[in-house]
Amino acid sequence: MVNPKVSRHPTICYRPIRPSDLMILQQLHADAFPIRYESEFFQNVVNARDIVSWGAVDRSRPNGHSDELIGFVTARIVQANESEIGDLLSYDSAKSDQTLVYILTLGVVDTYRNLGIASSLISEVIKYASNIPTCRALYLHVISYNIPAIHLYKKMSFKCVRRLHGFYLINGQHYDSYLFVYYINGGRSPCSPLELVTVAVSYMRRGLNSVAARLRKNEEKWPKWAKCKESRRLVGTQGRRNLTAECTGCECV
Structure with missing residues (x-):
């Protein structure tokens, strides 16, 4: 795919991905990722079969390209008690309807990067997930060397909660992955032992400072x-x- 030229003031709009986007969506994924996705994945995306998606288009592009994808994000709803982050989420396990949104893929054409398109696509997913009363968090994986993506997720208040060693196998070589989580609708991380110790130390320090202040006050008398x-x-x-x-x-x- 030849990268399109960007006008000085592009008019970026966002819409669901449609069956007519199939070929360009496949090409965008091939350009963006070292991993090859099965044709079934793309069929599920364009036909909204168990996958939700948003595409970015530049309405200012000429020659009939104003509705052609220049960015995308795909995601899936999963059950919280069946997910890999169940131990990282504080929720009522007795409620089987608790869900999460897993962000599958995100990409923007090179010439349209640094325009806030990726952030806007993620914001669309966050809005969608926030409107699901049972959804407690969004989560995703990012390969360890993708520094721009890591900075983006941190900027958008995703929390890096785990490093997964050898998560990806690309051309016979293993790469680590970072697991990011964004809590919504009252979802939160359960208190870890370290957090409990930190809270206890904080209370003790405040107590000691209070005692010291009273002693100093008494000495002044x-x-x-x-x-x-x-x-x-x-x-x-x-x-x-x-x-x-x-x-x-x-x-x-």
């Missing part, structure tokens, strides 16, 4: 004294500055 070894007499602290200068053999306590 009583006169303080300086003890001079040479004279063996007590001197009020009001004269402490002069005492230091005048009595060179004194130890002040």
